[in-house]
Amino acid sequence: MSIQTGDTLPDVVVQxxxxxxxxxxxxxxLGTGKAVLFAVPGAFTPTCSEQHLPGFIEKFDAFKAQGVDVACLSVNDPFVMQAWAKSQQVPDGLKMLADGNADFTRALGLELDASGYGMGVRAKRFALYAEDGVVKQLFVEAPGEFRVSSAEHVLSQLS
Incomplete structure (x- = not known):
């Protein structure tokens, strides 16, 4: 079962x-204050690199103006996430999280079996908004879609 609005974020170590x-x-x-966590199926993949992460980079200051921390999660190793952050010019303060073994993703119940694409277990594309570690809003994309987890949509829901 996946995490729901009102649930507390799981306690897992990521990089x-x-x-x-x-x-x-x-x-x-993510347990104190306001935070948005968004997850992508893979660093350097088309939608993730061309729209999802760039949207949060573009809107980063708008989230900060509302006192909201922003974190990006992917089931990739930390070296891939580090290279992706550098190539995308991620601003200081936007947290990049590598969930290499998908432990946090599984704890959230938001894993995706992408074995058919040679990618193994990945995170579904999603975003969540939490206050003091409690999920207040959850936006999980339907397979193949990119709408509700976009920076623009999430930001509009916070206003």
Whole structure:
């Protein structure tokens, strides 16, 4: 069963990437204040690289103006996430999270079997808004779609 509105975010260790890589606890990272977590099926994949992450980069200041932290999650290793963040010119403060073994993704119940595409287990495309670690809004995309988890849509729901 997947996480629902009103549920507390699971307590799992993922890798946060930047200039270096460090393990972080999801509850500590997303458990205080306001946060948007969005997930992509894969770094460097077309929709993720051309629309999803770029939308959150473009709207990053608008989220910050509302006091909302932003984090991007993918079931990729930290080296891939680090290279992707660099290639996309991710601004300081937008957290890039590598969930290499899909532990957090599975704990959320939002995993996707992409074995048919040679990608194994990945995260569904989604976004969630949490306050103090409790999910207030959840936006999970239908397979093959990109609408409700976009930065524009999520931001419009916070206003």
């Amino acid at each position: 946060q990437v930047g200039e270096s890589t460090e393990p972080v606890n999801t509850r500590e990272l």
